[in-house]
Amino acid sequence: MTDQATMIETLDARVDRRSERRDFFKTMIGAAAAIPVLTLTLGGTPLHAQAAPSDADILNFALNLEYLEAQFYFYAVFGQGLPNDLLTGTGTQGAVSPGRAVAFSDPLVAQYAREIAMDEVEHVRFLRTALGSARVAQPAIDVSAAPNGAFSNAARAAGLVGPNQPFDPYASDENFLLGAFIFEDVGVTAYKGASPLITNKTFLEAAAGILAVEAYHAAIVRTTLFRKGIQTPALIDATEAISNARDSLDGATDLDQGIRPIGTSSNIVPLDANGLAFSRSAGQVLNIVYLNRMAVTAGGFFPAGVNGPIRTSAAN
Amino acid sequence: MQDQDLIVATLESCARRRDERREFLRTAALASASVTFLAGCDGGGADPVPPVVVVPPPPPPPSGVTDADILNFALNLEYLEAQFYFYAAFGTPLPANITTGTGTQGTVTGGRQVTFTDPLVAQYAREIAMDERAHVEFLRAQLGAAAVAQPPIDVGTAPTGAFSSAARAAGLIGAGASFDVYANDENFLLGAFIFEDVGVTAYKGAAPLITSKTFLEAAAGILAAEAYHAGLIRTVLYAKGLPAPSLRTATDAISNARDSLDGPSDLDQGVSSNGNTSNIVPTDGNAIAFSRTTGQVLNIAYLTRTATDRGGFFPAGVNGNIRLSAAS
Numbered sequence: 001m002t003d004q005a006t007m008i009e010t011l012d013a014r015v016d017r018r019s020e021r022r023d024f025f026k027t028m029i030g031a032a033a034a035i036p037v038l039t040l041t042l043g044g045t046p047l048h049a050q051a052a053p054s055d056a057d058i059l060n061f062a063l064n065l066e067y068l069e070a071q072f073y074f075y076a077v078f079g080q081g082l083p084n085d086l087l088t089g090t091g092t093q094g095a096v097s098p099g100r101a102v103a104f105s106d107p108l109v110a111q112y113a114r115e116i117a118m119d120e121v122e123h124v125r126f127l128r129t130a131l132g133s134a135r136v137a138q139p140a141i142d143v144s145a146a147p148n149g150a151f152s153n154a155a156r157a158a159g160l161v162g163p164n165q166p167f168d169p170y171a172s173d174e175n176f177l178l179g180a181f182i183f184e185d186v187g188v189t190a191y192k193g194a195s196p197l198i199t200n201k202t203f204l205e206a207a208a209g210i211l212a213v214e215a216y217h218a219a220i221v222r223t224t225l226f227r228k229g230i231q232t233p234a235l236i237d238a239t240e241a242i243s244n245a246r247d248s249l250d251g252a253t254d255l256d257q258g259i260r261p262i263g264t265s266s267n268i269v270p271l272d273a274n275g276l277a278f279s280r281s282a283g284q285v286l287n288i289v290y291l292n293r294m295a296v297t298a299g300g301f302f303p304a305g306v307n308g309p310i311r312t313s314a315a316n
Numbered sequence: 317m318q319d320q321d322l323i324v325a326t327l328e329s330c331a332r333r334r335d336e337r338r339e340f341l342r343t344a345a346l347a348s349a350s351v352t353f354l355a356g357c358d359g360g361g362a363d364p365v366p367p368v369v370v371v372p373p374p375p376p377p378p379s380g381v382t383d384a385d386i387l388n389f390a391l392n393l394e395y396l397e398a399q400f401y402f403y404a405a406f407g408t409p410l411p412a413n414i415t416t417g418t419g420t421q422g423t424v425t426g427g428r429q430v431t432f433t434d435p436l437v438a439q440y441a442r443e444i445a446m447d448e449r450a451h452v453e454f455l456r457a458q459l460g461a462a463a464v465a466q467p468p469i470d471v472g473t474a475p476t477g478a479f480s481s482a483a484r485a486a487g488l489i490g491a492g493a494s495f496d497v498y499a500n501d502e503n504f505l506l507g508a509f510i511f512e513d514v515g516v517t518a519y520k521g522a523a524p525l526i527t528s529k530t531f532l533e534a535a536a537g538i539l540a541a542e543a544y545h546a547g548l549i550r551t552v553l554y555a556k557g558l559p560a561p562s563l564r565t566a567t568d569a570i571s572n573a574r575d576s577l578d579g580p581s582d583l584d585q586g587v588s589s590n591g592n593t594s595n596i597v598p599t600d601g602n603a604i605a606f607s608r609t610t611g612q613v614l615n616i617a618y619l620t621r622t623a624t625d626r627g628g629f630f631p632a633g634v635n636g637n638i639r640l641s642a643a644s
Contacts, residue, residue, distance in 0.1 A: 108555055111594040118593065122603030188540050195536040196529035204532075208523040209604030211536060212516050212543040216597040216605075219547025227436060227555070265446060266439035269544040275450030276537030277544070 053282075053310055055200050059127050060136045060308035061282055062207070065190060066123040067138040068289065068301055069183055073117035075099030075143060076169070076176055077110075086124055087138040091307030094140025097149060100170045109173045109224065116180070116217050123210055130203065136307035143301070145170060150301040153291055154182055157248070158241040177225050178238055184218035185270055186246065186280070186288050189255060193279035215277070222268045226259045236260050243270075249293045250284040251316040283314030381638065383528050388464045388636035389610055390538070391455040393518060395466040396617065396629055397511055398452050401445035403427035403471060404497070404504055405438075414452055415466035417459075419635030422468025425477065427497065430504045437501045437552065444508070444545050451538055458531070464635035471629070473498065478629040481619050482510055486573040488566055505553050506566055512546035513598055514574070514608070514616050517583060521607035543605070550596045554587045564588045571598075577621045578612040579644035611642030 053061075071081055079101030087093060104110035128135045142150040145168035155167030160178075169179025191211035198204045222239070229236035240258030247256045255278040257270035271277055280288075287293055291300030295315040298305035305311050398410050407429030415421060432438035456463040470478040473496040483495030488506075497507030519539035526532045550567070557564035568586030575584045583606040585598035599605055608616075615621055619628030623643040626633035633639050 108558065108594070111589060111592060112551075112596065114593040115596060119597060119599065119603040122599075122601070126602040126604065192533065192536045192540055195523075196533045201524040205520065205524045205607060206602075206604055208520045208536060208539060209599075209607070212520060212539055212605035213597055213599055213603055215540040215543035216547035216550075219544040220551050220596050222544075223548050223551040224555075230436070261439060264439065265442040266436065268440065268443060268548045269447060269541055271447060271450070271537075271541055273450065274454040274534075274537075275447045275541055276454065276534055277540035279533060279537070 053197060055198055055203050056131060056134050057309050058194050058197055058207075058282075059131055059203065060134070061306065061310040062191070062194070062210070063124065063127040063131065063136055064139060064302070064306035064308065065187060065285070065289070066120060066127060068141055068143070069187065070117070070120035070124050071096050071138075071141050072099060072143045072169070072179065072183065073113060073120050076102045076179075077113045077117040082121065082124065082138075086121070086128065089128070089135040089137035089307070090133075091136045092139065092304065093137035094304055096138075096140075097142040097144035097146065097303075099143045099145065102170045102173070102176045104173055104176075106173050109177065112220050112224065113176065116220070119213055119217065123213070126206070126210075130206070139302055139307045140304040141301060142303050143169075150291060150303075151179060151182070153300065154242070154245065157291065158238070158245040160238055160241060174228065174232070174235060177221055177228070178235070178242065180217075180221045181225060181239055182242055182246075184214065184221050185243075185256065186285060187214035188218055189278045189280035190282070190285040192277055193281050193285070219268060222259050226266060226268060229259065246288050249287040249291065249316070250280060251287070251293075251314065255280060255284070281314060282310045283312065284316075286311070286313035287316060381525060383526055383531050384459060384462050385637045386522050386525055386535075386610075387455050387459055387531065388462070389634065389638040390519070390522070390535070391452065391459065391464055392467060392630070392634035392636065393515060393613070393617070394448055394451040394455060396469055396471070397515065398445070398448035399424050399466075399469050400427065400471045400497075400507065400511065401441060401448050404430045404507070405441040405445040410449060410452065410466075414449070414456060417456070417463040417465035417635070418461075419464045420467065420632070421465035422632055424466075424468075425470040425472035425474075425631075427471045427473065430498045430501070432501055432504075434501050437505065440548055440552065441504065444548070447541055447545065451541070454534070454538075458534070467630055467635045468632045469629060470631055471497075478619060479507060479510070481628065482570070482573065485576070485619065486566070486569040488569060502556065502560070502563060505549055505556070506563070506570065508545075508549045509553060509567055510570055510574075512542065512549050513571075513584065514613060515542035516546055517606045517608035518610070518613040520605055521609050521613070547596060550587050554594055554596060557587065574616050577615040577619065577644065578608060579615070579621075579642065583608060583612070609642060610638045611640060612644070614639070614641035615644055617641075 074082055075098055081096050081098060145151060145166050147164050147166040151169050152167045155161045161167045169175045191207055198207055225235050225239060236259055240260050243256040243258040247254055257267055259267055261267060289301045290296055290313050292313055293316040296313050297311050402408060402410050403426055409424050409426060473494050475492055475494045479497050480495045483489050489495050497503050519535055526535055553563050553567055564587055568588050571584040571586040575582055585595055587595055589595060617629050618624060618641050620641055621644040624641055625639050
């Protein structure tokens with residue numbers, strides 16, 4: 001291919017991304033007419049106060065997500081969950097529906113898994129220390145491979161497994177990478193969406209630092225899936241299916257991309273046409289981890305919901 | 317390896333990161349103080365509650381720094397990244413109509429298209445090139461008439477050029493030799509490595525200085541994109557470094573060279589493994605990415621540890637109000 005042809009194809013690919021952005025604005029305008037300002041209970045009492053969360057509320061929300069990620073990676077690497085002294089706090093402490101150690105065949109994937117596991121534990125520890133006595137306990141978490149568990153339900157929503165079939169993210173390198181893929185980009189969008197809500201500059205910079213780390217993690221997982229996907233194209237298809245499943249949960253806007261190449265360019269980095277990562281509101285993040293497009297307070301990876309005041313998913 | 321051994325070995329590598337953090341804190345104690353929170357690395361229940369410790373605040377921003385100043389500072393860096401990737405991926409510079417603006421517009425000491433061997437690396441180069449161009453266009457659109465022009469940029473391969481000087485500082489080449497980042501896949505990846513983590517630390521360091529919430533969220537989005545890029549480049553170098561270990565040690569050498577420019581604190585890590593754990597993500601002991609001030613970023617871009625207004629990749633300096641490197 002000539003240089004000029006390459007560039008034109010690449011520019012075309014960029015136009016595709018821009019079209020996604022245009023869709024984004026179109027749906028935003030459509031949605032703006034019916035923005036739910038405040039969710040009320042039947043009695044008229046505010047169910048949640050997501051309009052103006054405190055920094056502690058935001059950090060606790062993040063802590064729930066870090067508990068989830070850390071438990072998944074810790075089981076995958078070590079075959080056991082986080083030490084209990086990292087799980088205590090306010091709210092109801094819950095048990096983990098456990099995973100198990102992955103028998104990694106690719107030593108690189110094993111090394112990546114260990115690195116990410118330790119990073120996520122440090123995030124748990126950092127947030128708990130920053131929050132002090134205000135930190136929430138780990139809620140009940142499901143990182144199991146049961147046929148009716150969260151991973152299997154997520155994979156089923158993506159069409160990767162049939163009715164009553166389990167998806168076992170601990171069964172192989174590839175399944176582990178897809179399990180990781182389910183979480184990683186979501187963490188990036190969650191921290192980005194929260195960034196303008198944080199008032200304390202020290203916490204803001206720390207959150208930016210965690211955001212960066214989650215993006216590095218996501219890139220490890222996406223780059224590795226892409227390389228393995230050259231031999232096993234089903235892996236690339238699976239990321240598209242998971243991405244679409246996430247998009248079907250979090251509202252009408254397209255906030256997510258798999259790793260299928262766009263024209264002659266790879267798509268390791270999920271970005272809008274401006275080259276910016278996407279944002280999700282806390283409610284949209286909860287849509288994905290609860291595996292529910294409605295406004296609910298529990299489900300999916302958090303069978304009893306998250307702890308802390310930010311706990312209701314968005315109504316989509 | 318037994319699980320228990322694995323945990324111990326992994327925690328040991330974690331402890332090494334903590335040592336780096338302690339080193340960081342020791343050197344940092346020279347600066348004036350603000351309070352932040354740190355946590356221990358090991359998971360033992362016997363640990364006391366981690367103390368609140370003293371770490372340095374970011375040095376005060378230049379007085380009167382505006383959001384536009386910060387976005388223009390970022391725009392200079394995006395010009396640099398975009399030109400490098402554009403030459404590598406397409407053999408051409410950025411279109412001229414997206415390099416105009418206030419200040420003195422400069423020329424590019426150019427590179428050339430890489431003849432990629434690994435088709436995946438070629439795809440990565442094209443993806444990143446277009447992302448960086450999008451960042452240039454986005455920042456220019458936000459800044460409007462205030463956008464700075466692209467200053468002179470050196471992404472060439474001359475023995476006296478910026479890439480060769482950087483590689484020489486890292487010990488990758490000898491006196492008088494050239495480091496040609498366009499020669500092959502590996503050199504391209506190392507050239508990208510020179511920039512990518514720096515962008516992450518620059519956006520993170522700038523985040524608390526931005527007053528507009530809209531710009532802050534946008535900057536967070538660019539920060540994320542740069543971290544994805546860096547994660548991509550580091551993952552590929554790490555994987556290719558399995559059969560070719562010199563690639564991994566080259567990243568360590570470049571990291572050390574950057575660290576020698578930006579002051580005594582250790583803000584940088586190569587990809588070499590800690591025991592049985594990779595080090596794709598450069599972080600402190602809290603698994604948080606590093607920050608650099610604008611002055612520290614310019615130390616690296618100018619390839620100097622002194623306070624100056626030009627050098628290295630920006631032979632006539634950057635355009636805009638933030639243009640001085642730090643005295644490190």
